[in-house]
Amino acid sequence: MKVGFISLGCSKNLVVTENVIGLFKKHGYEIESDPSLADMLVINTCGFIESAKEEAIDTILEMAEYKKQKCKYLIVMGCLVERYEEELKRELPEVDLFLSIHNYRELWARIQKLQRKEEEDVLSYKNRVLTTGPVTAYLKIAEGCSNFCTYCAIPYIQGKYISRDYEEILEEARMLKMQGIEELVVIAQDTSKYGLDLYGRNRLAELLQDLSDMGFTWIRTLYAYPETITDELIEVVKKNKNIVPYFDIPIQHISDSVLKKMNRKSDGDSIKKLIQKLRQEIPNVIIRSTLIVGFPGETESDFQELQDFVKNYKMDRLGAFAYSKEDHTPAASFPNQIDEKVKIERRDKIMALQQEVSKENLKTKIGKEYLCLIEDMTEDGEYFIGRTYMDVPSEDGVVYVKYSSDIALYTFVPIVITDTMEYDFVGEIVKEKVSL
Numbered sequence: 054m055k056v057g058f059i060s061l062g063c064s065k066n067l068v069v070t071e072n073v074i075g076l077f078k079k080h081g082y083e084i085e086s087d088p089s090l091a092d093m094l095v096i097n098t099c100g101f102i103e104s105a106k107e108e109a110i111d112t113i114l115e116m117a118e119y120k121k122q123k124c125k126y127l128i129v130m131g132c133l134v135e136r137y138e139e140e141l142k143r144e145l146p147e148v149d150l151f152l153s154i155h156n157y158r159e160l161w162a163r164i165q166k167l168q169r170k171e172e173e174d175v176l177s178y179k180n181r182v183l184t185t186g187p188v189t190a191y192l193k194i195a196e197g198c199s200n201f202c203t204y205c206a207i208p209y210i211q212g213k214y215i216s217r218d219y220e221e222i223l224e225e226a227r228m229l230k231m232q233g234i235e236e237l238v239v240i241a242q243d244t245s246k247y248g249l250d251l252y253g254r255n256r257l258a259e260l261l262q263d264l265s266d267m268g269f270t271w272i273r274t275l276y277a278y279p280e281t282i283t284d285e286l287i288e289v290v291k292k293n294k295n296i297v298p299y300f301d302i303p304i305q306h307i308s309d310s311v312l313k314k315m316n317r318k319s320d321g322d323s324i325k326k327l328i329q330k331l332r333q334e335i336p337n338v339i340i341r342s343t344l345i346v347g348f349p350g351e352t353e354s355d356f357q358e359l360q361d362f363v364k365n366y367k368m369d370r371l372g373a374f375a376y377s378k379e380d381h382t383p384a385a386s387f388p389n390q391i392d393e394k395v396k397i398e399r400r401d402k403i404m405a406l407q408q409e410v411s412k413e414n415l416k417t418k419i420g421k422e423y424l425c426l427i428e429d430m431t432e433d434g435e436y437f438i439g440r441t442y443m444d445v446p447s448e449d450g451v452v453y454v455k456y457s458s459d460i461a462l463y464t465f466v467p468i469v470i471t472d473t474m475e476y477d478f479v480g481e482i483v484k485e486k487v488s489l
Contacts (some may be wrong), residue, residue, distance in 0.1 A: 055083045057091035059116065060184070061109055062099025064240050064275070064447075066131060067184065068193045069157075070097045073130075075180030076161060080172065084182070088119050093126040100133035100210060102377040109133045117147035126167060128152065130160070135210045136380070154211055178225045186428060188235045188463045189446055194222055194260065195241035199250075200278070202305075203316045203383040204345065204376060207242060214243065216251040219260065226264055235270040235465070236426065238446070244274050245281035258285040265293040270465060271426075271442060275301040279327050280318040287334050297442035298338040300331060305345045307362040308355035314387065315348060321358070328366055339443045341370035346403060347396030348376045349387035356399055363406045369414055370449050373403040408475070415473040418443075422483060425452050425468045427460060439468075441478070450477040457482055 056077050060070035073095065074084060085091045094116045098109040113129055120127055130152035134141060138151050150167050152160055161174040183190050198207045199214040226237065239261070241247065248256030257274070264272050272295055277286075279302050290296050306312050307321040319327075331338050344359065363371065375396035378385045429438040437454040444450050454468055460482065468480035 054092045055085040055090060056093045056095060057085045057088045059088075059094070059096045059112060061097060061112060062101065062105055062132065064191045064238065065193055065242065066097055066099055068181075068191050068240070069131070069176075071181045071184055072176045072178060073097070073160070074182040074184070076174060076176055078182055079180045080174070088116060088124070089122060091119070091124055093128065094119060094124055095128045095130065098129060098131035098133035100131070100136045101206065102374075102379065104377070106133060113145060113148065117145070120147060126150070128164070128167075130154075130157075132210045136206065178221075179228070183229075183232070183234075185446065186463065187233055188426070189238065190229050190232075190234045190236070191238045191240050192222065192226055192229065192264075193217070193240050194244060194247050194257075198242040199246075200243060200318070201316060203314065203387070204348065204379065206379045206382050209381055211242070214246060214250055216247050216249070219248070219252070219256065222260065223263055226267060230267050230269065236446075237264060237269045237272045239264070239272065239274045241276065243276060243278050243281070245277035245283075245286065249281075255281060255283060255285075258283065258289040261286075261289050261296055262293065265289075265296050269295055270424075271295060271297050273297045273299050273442070273445065275445065277302055278318070279304060279324050282327060282331075287331065291335055298335045299341070299442060299445070300338060301341045301445070302327070303343045305343065306348065306351075306355075306359060308351070308358045311348055311351055311355050314350055314384070315345075316383075321362075325362075325366065328368075339369045341445070341449070342368050342372075344371065344373045344403060345376050346373055346399040347391040349384055349391065350389040351376075351391060351399075360402065360406060363403060363410065367410045367414060368407070369411075369443065370445075371403075371407045371410075373400050373407070375400045411476055412473070415476075415478065418470045418478065419473065420470065422467055422469050423480075424465050425454060425480065426465055427454065427462055429462070430456070437462075439466075441468075450474075452478040452480045454480045454482060 058070055058074055060067045088094055096112055099105040117127055126149045128150045129148050134151045135153040138153050141151055150163060158175055165172050195214060195216045197212040197214050201208050245257055248254055290298055304324050309320045312320055423441040425439040425441050427437045427439040435456055437456060439452045439454055460466055467483050469483045470478050470480050472479040
């Protein structure tokens with residue numbers, strides 16, 4: 054039987070999808086990339102914000118059309134199911150099986166029951182099938198979240214924060230290294246709290262050191278909250294060349310009044326001091342963050358403070374989102390909800406400011422040399438498409454490098470930045486390639 058997979062949402066969701074693909078492959082199913090040829094389609098959904106929910110529903114309806122052709126079974130799993138399973142069952146009779154996050158241990162049994170078979174098995178990283186290319190992989194170190202930010206539904210969808218076993222993580226990393234992985238992206242909803250629940254202390258820095266010792270070319274960590282970025286973590290990034298100096302710090306706002314309403318654990322002053330400290334301690338550091346505008350009660354003064362922050366602190370990478378009113382979250386019932394039009398206007402203002410900041414930041418890199426991972430080519434074949442340590446896969450910009458016949462895809466090459474685009478670089482190869 055041929056099975057097709059669609060993974061929506063974040064990289065943490067993608068890791069789950071890769072584990073599910075591995076489970077099917079282990080039992081002899083053929084993995085099919087063309088949905089029109091699949092006998093079974095599996096959609097792993099995101100239900101974090103309104104736009105993600107809309108994308109999930111649209112995808113389900115689109116895939117349901119294939120049931121009029123070859124497809125026999127349509128399976129929907131993930132965050133959207135966890136939040137709205139009963140409603141989905143009523144509204145989407147085309148779906149043969151819904152699987153919520155907290156029923157993943159029963160996944161295989163339910164799939165077998167759907168096909169009137171009896172085979173037992175569970176999800177395991179040991180069967181994981183990577184979908185991120187031959188040299189890049191995500192390493193998920195925890196599930197869930199216990200921060201309970203008032204705007205966020207994740208703790209209610211995925212449950213409390215649960216760190217994975219330390220040795221199990223290292224075992225998976227060794228397996229990935231043996232498979233040829235050279236860029237390891239360490240992820241969780243909040244990586245900087247790794248170990249606090251399981252071991253009573255923060256073990257992220259220790260974990261990164263052990264991963265560094267395995268010899269990966271690049272190790273990067275995403276989603277580190279500002280209040281738990283320790284001196285130990287900064288030091289381990291400083292002293293290990295293969296732990297890239299890239300900090301993804303979701304600060305969400307800079308106004309103390311808004312941060313307090315969001316139930317964030319940091320205030321504006323501590324956030325600013327952390328940014329200054331990182332830049333002082335690690336001169337080549339890249340800092341990425343996200344902001345939420347239009348949160349209930351956000352005043353013009355709050356928003357002006359946020360604009361001033363964007364202008365003055367010049368984040369290397371920044372995303373801004375209009376507040377999304379999510380079911381069952383405290384903020385959904387807060388007074389002084391902001392008009393949708395105002396939220397969009399504020400988001401657009403922030404992104405316009407960041408566009409100018411980005412142009413300035415990128416220009417400072419012209420003439421500098423960087424290691425670049427070559428991953429693709431332009432359609433006309435004139436340029437390679439790659440990334441430096443400054444860019445997370447599928448999140449940030451890329452580097453366009455003039456084609457050279459002696460360079461292969463998925464190799465690291467030293468380049469010099471020669472020009473910039475809106476969010477991307479243009480570069481040239483300066484030496485012979487560096488093989489993995």
